[in-house]
Amino acid sequence: TCFRDSTGNFFAGIADSTTWNFTAADIDAPTVVSLSPADEATGVASQANLVITFSEPVSKGTTGDIVIRRASDTSVFETIAATDTRVTVSGTQVTINPAGAFTSLAGYYVQISGTCFRDATGNFYAGIADTTTWNFTAADIDAPTMVSLSPGDNATGVATQANLVITFSEPVTKGTTGDIVIRRASDASVFETIAATDTRVTVVGNQAAIDPAGTFDSQTGYYVLIAPTCFLDGAGNSFAGIAASTIWSFSTANVSLPAIANVRTTGSSGDILLTYDLSQGDSDPCSILVEYSLDGAVSWASTTALTGSTTGLLPGVDKTVVWNSNANINTNQPVVLVRITPNDGTPGTAGSSLGFAVNNNTPPTAFNVLASGATGDITLTYDLADAEGHPCSISVAFSLDGGTSWTNTTNLTGSTTSIFPGTARSVIWHSATDFSTYQPTVQARITPNDGSPGTPGSTSGFAVNNNHLPVVSGVSPSGVANDITITYTLADPDGDNCDIGVEYSLDGGTTFASTTQLTGTTTALAPGPGKSIIWHSYQDFTDDQPSVKVRIQPADYVASGTAGESGSFAVNNNQAPGQPTIASPMALATGVPVNPFVSSTAFADGDAGDTHLKTDWEIFDDPGLAGGNRVWVFADDALAKTWTNVGPATGTFENALAGKVQLFYEHSYWARCRFFDNHGKPGSWSSPLQFTTASHPVQLSAMPAPLDLGFGTPTFTIATVPFTVNNSGIATAFNLKIDTGNLVGPGTIDEANIAITFPPTPLGSGSLPATCSVFVPAATPAGVYTGSQVVFEDADSDDIRDPDEAMVSLPVQLTVSSVALVTIPTPLVDVGYGHPGDVVSGNVPCVNNGNVSLEHLFWIKGNLQSGADFISLGNYSVTTPGVLVPGDSFLASITLSISPVQADGNYVSSPAIVLFEDANANFTLDAGEVSASFSLACAVGYKVLDVLEASASLGIASAGMTTATATFTVQNTGVIALSNVRAQGPILSGPGSPISGVALLPTMPWSISPSATTSVQLSVPIPGGQTLGVYSGTMIVWEDDNANLIVDPAEATDTILIDLTVE
Known part of the structure; x- marks a missing residue:
């Protein structure tokens, strides 16, 4: 149902998972999963490849380098382009094969350009730009080498019992296999073979000594051969050995x-x-x-x-x-x-x-060790002796138990190394870093060392106070009387247990007094938050104090710390007066006057000597004693706090409210009272007492009750419904008035829409006819509405319903029916005028005045007619409202295109344009469907005006006089109404100064209908002393279409020549 075409056919929609599906683009760059060798790896093989495993398959970029650098000096070991064949890619793994070999024990790091590798969608790996992400150290692959030989190579005169000594480039150990072979140079025969594991081969550090068992021959040449497994370094690299006769040869001395x-x-x-x-x-x-x-x-x-x-x-x-x-x-x-x-x-x-x-070496000695300071930084001075004058280092230790045990410290400032012997040497010991307590007997010891530990020197015992005093914060009292709970936070940087003292102030903190009226721990308290103690404040004072402060003073084993103080708070230790009992009126009394007399019984007060100067009465019209139901005197004078002098604590109180309040007739009330002592403290309220006031002399009623007004719909007035007002009392109602009220249901019908009428006749014992009618506002929700309309006797003619005035409440009921209703409040919408080929626009408001939503609104358009000419309905559009909920409105936009050959004329839609609720979606206005219409008007053509006279003469005038008037006529010769016609000028020129100030009647602007004319009268003042002669000027008359007071080129204009003769 989301989309439909102009004939109402709906798009079928998409209901499956295959017709329209897609996958989001890969925007994540590849990341490193692992590196080989790993970051910070050691012992990396000299010919190792570099391997990167990525989070997804990658390929090589077209630019960028992999750079391997030496960690020692950041110099480049090797640069490999990403496109080089020594960089290979397989799926997620990249292998980099350096051309060179890594140097033994050297450190390296790898950097990679951000364009070297990318994933299948072109996201580049970010690369490595720092020195720490991928670094490693090459393995030790260098074998030990010979530094020196004894006897040296080609040495002569070697003793026949000489040992053979090799000094290596690094420390070595003996291997588990291999021989040292000594051969005679003359015939290469073996003089002696010694296994590397033999005890005659000894190794100390980087030096190996070989002690032959035999004695060399006199004046004989020898050479030494060593197997490559005889000596190893710490990494297991074997000394290469000696395999040639020329490496280590010597000849013995002549015996x-x-x-x-x-x-x-x-x-x-x-x-x-x-x-x-x-x-x-x-x-x-x-x-x-x-x-x-x-x-x-x-x-x-x-x-x-x-x-x-x-x-x-x-x-x-x-x-x-x-x-x-x-x-x-x-x-x-x-x-x-x-x-x-x-x-x-x-x-x-x-x-x-x-x-x-x-x-x-003779070890040094420290002596005359002295300490200066009693807390924190302690200056230690000492004398230092060293027999050889060697520079020394020192270590410092301290003892807290008289020298039984010592603790070394490095919390020092000053020289602790390269100290030459001398007197008054010094170093500063930051003792607070080593302990944060008070120590009465501290000793410091200085031990010198010049390569050998020397003789220490110690101070005598001295006191050091590094204790941090405790602090109390967050002091917060809880309670308003008697026992006050005080919570606080106790802090001691050293974690010492502390004692506390509690003080209080009654003058806002100016003076404090200590108290022992406490319950809770005050000694040996461990530091921490949420500490608390109870102060029995009533043991220290028994009155109310508005500005009390408490202060908690902590102390550890050394001294008092920083106290914490609360803010000001009130403590009310005064006891309130007792609860009284109401004596008059009696409980459940009836016929009580509306200006009643009230009184209470005696009461008691726990504070001897308190006096009681006032009482407090409250009267409510609800048993819940809610503040909103408290009775008010006149407009705004509350009965609460009606103060009157009271007798002593055992006395009673009487208060005649006559003349102070007027209660309602025939009404139930609940009263209570309480007393205040001389401290202003209120006692307990008395138990509520109920009473009922007397009947009103005028007794009003209304029939029928409730009054049913029947059914109504939005924007319609309910028919007038009759009822009667009756008086069964002993007095006549002379001034009956109506106090209307809202009708409430699913919505609200404001009382302004309710009309109740009856004759202005005094009503004695009998009845008056009355009527009620209601206007149902637009968009009022459907449902049943009820409310009460009050008829009252306005005895004081103030148009206000007062408590003592007779009244009757008439329940009224109305049922609002559901109705669909669309309204167009503007019957004619004029989009103005336009020239052929123009596009003009306007708006038409559409309102849902009904109480049901309009969901299928549709327009029916007609052509715009002007005589035999018309503008086709296809030349304009009107935007369709969406869903209009009750009371909602929509401003529909109208856009009209004027044909370039459209004839001039005033066009009006015929028939009218209709907006209707297309309930059955057939795009046809059917019977029963709600609708509204408006007429659309548009003028086509140009605004044209004509000044009928070519000129107008002001006649002959004298200087200093006003000329005789002249008139001219302006005619609208077009088909478009002129609404802002103005005239400009003239300035009359002649032999003297120009004359201006022409006055026109009627006042501009002028409106002129098509073919109509306007007659304009003009006059001009002639200044005194004006040079005689003929003056003339041109006046421009134009339609100020854009109201800018300027004659623009496209605006309709005409001119008239004005002349004047000064004699």
């Missing part, structure tokens, strides 16, 4: 020259015993030179700090000399080598020890 072998050391500090073997083929006495190296034999320094024989030494084994190492080394050295060179007149072959540690 006739002295030689040192098998140098051993005993001791690690101070005096170190050097043991060695001395050989000399001729048994000549020798001297020795002792040297030491601290850099792995790269450089050597000689020493004379020796004890024992260094000259005249005969060959032999286990020779000794003591080296006083302190004289040469005052530090700790992890690897020291000693070399001894013999000399029998000619330097012989030196022998070297294995590396060993020497610890000659």
Whole structure:
């Protein structure tokens, strides 16, 4: 039913799931699911491919690069275009095959342009622009290499008992297989084979020592071969070994020259015993030179700090000399080598020890440690001594238990490293970071270290107060009298348990007094929100206080903290007066005067000494005692709070309301009262008491009741229905009036639509005839409407129904029927005029004045006639309203196209244009279907006017005089009415100053019907002293079509020449 054609055929619609379906476009770019190697991966193979797995299948873009950079300096390792054959794509997976190999242990990161990869719909992968999304470290693939050999390659004069020592590029360990083979250079025969696992092969760090079992021959050449599995680095990379005879070769010394072998050391500090073997083929006495190296034999320094024989030494084994190492080394050295060179007149072959540690450092001492400060930042001063003058670092510790236990701290400001010995060194300790309490005995300890831990120094005990005091906030009282519950939040940054004190103020916080009238915990309170305590305020004061504050003062184990204070609040500890009982009128009394006398019984008050100065009476006309039903005196004076002096607490109160209020006759009322004490506190209301007022002397009634007005429809007046007004009382009603009321049903019919009439005759004991009629407004919903119309005796002639005036309420009933009704309030719609070929438009209002919705409105159009000429109904359109609900309106738009050859004339639709409710959708106005019509008018042609006279003379006039008048005639010579004809000018020119100020009658603008004329009178004042002569000017008369007071080119115009002679 959504769409139909001009003949009412409906579009069949779409009811299945296949006729019109579609899929939304892919707008999501591909994202990375996984990376290989993964981000932050280590040990990546040097020839590894880079693999990206995406969230959907991708293809390569036509531009963009993958760039691999070195993490150490961001330099480019390799740039690969996305279009390169080394980038391959298979479904969701992209593989990148770098041309180069990754460097051992080097870090890399990958960056990808945002145009390299895209999905099937052209959404590009965002790429990687940073240095952290995809980075990795290459595996360690470098094998250890030789840094130095001892004896060196091609060395000569090597001792026959020398050890073989290799220094590697990195720390190594022995392999589980492989041999070291020593061969004679002369015939490549094996001198000795030593397995890598043999105890004669020792490894310390990056140095391996090989101790042959045999003794080398004198003046003999040797070379060393090493299997590639003998030594490994930490990553398992094998030393490549030595396979050639030229890599490590040497020749031994002539045994006739002295030689040192098998140098051993005993001791690690101070005096170190050097043991060695001395050989000399001729048994000549020798001297020795002792040297030491601290850099792995790269450089050597000689020493004379020796004890024992260094000259005249005969060959032999286990020779000794003591080296006083302190004289040469005052530090700790992890690897020291000693070399001894013999000399029998000619330097012989030196022998070297294995590396060993020497610890000659004297640890430093800290002393005179002092602390300055009592909270937070503590300045520690100290003296630092170091025998060797070494720069030292320090560590700081503190003790809170008199030195039994110590805790290290790094919460320091100041130098803690590279500190040279001296006095008054200092460092600041931020103690509050280490503890947030009060500590009475704190000690600080400083331990120096110059490579070796030194002797610490400590302060004596001192107090440090890092405690944070407690704070109370959010103090909130609850209650208005007696027991007041006070809630608050207790905060202590250190989590200490706290005590609280409670104070109160009765003067808004100017002064406070403490109270102990409390229930609840006030000591050892754990910090937290939602704390509460009950204050028995009536123990501190018994009256009402309008501006009370409470303050809670917290204190922890150290001192009082910050108090929290409530806002001002009222506490009413005064007791209210007791409940009275109404004595007069009696309960359920009848015939009570409308200005009654009321009184109450005695009452009691719990506060001795209170006086009671006023009472409060309320009278209601509803047993619910709702405020809206409270009786009012005159227009706006409430009975509530009618104050009158009262006796003492045991007295009674009487209040004559006569003259203060006028109640309704024959009406039930409910009264109550209460008393106030001298503090202004009200007591309890008395129990409500019911009474009924006396009958009115005029007794009105109306018949029939209810009055049934029958049926009606919107926009129609119900026929007049008669009824009678009766008086059965003892008095005459002289001034009967009507107080009409709304009729209420599905809607509301306002009382202004109700008319009740009866003769203005005094009504004694008897009846008066009356009538009632109702106008049903447009769009009034169908249904039954009821309401009451009141006839009353307006005794004071104020047109107001007063409580003491006699009245009768007449129930009225009306049934509104359902009716469809469409109205066009404008019978003629004139769209103005237009020229042939123009399009003109207008509007016509359509209103649903009925009470049912109009859902199928349709227009019936007719031609517009002007004599024998017509404008076809096809030349104009009228928009059709949609659904019009009752009371709704629609402004239909009219658009009319005038034919370029349309004859001039005033055209009116014939027959009239009809709007009707097409209930059966046959596009035909059938009997019983509601309709409304209007006539459409349009004028075709041009506005034309003509000034019938070519000129008009103002005659002869004297200067300073008003000229005689002249007249001219304007005629509408077209078929279009002229509605805004105006004249402009003239300004009369002549021998003197121009004359202006022409006056025209009648006043402009002028309206002129087709073929009609308008006679215009003009006059002009002649200024005094005007130069004599003839003056003339042209007046323009035109139809000011657009009302802009300007003569426009398309507007109808004509001219007339005006002349004047001044003599």
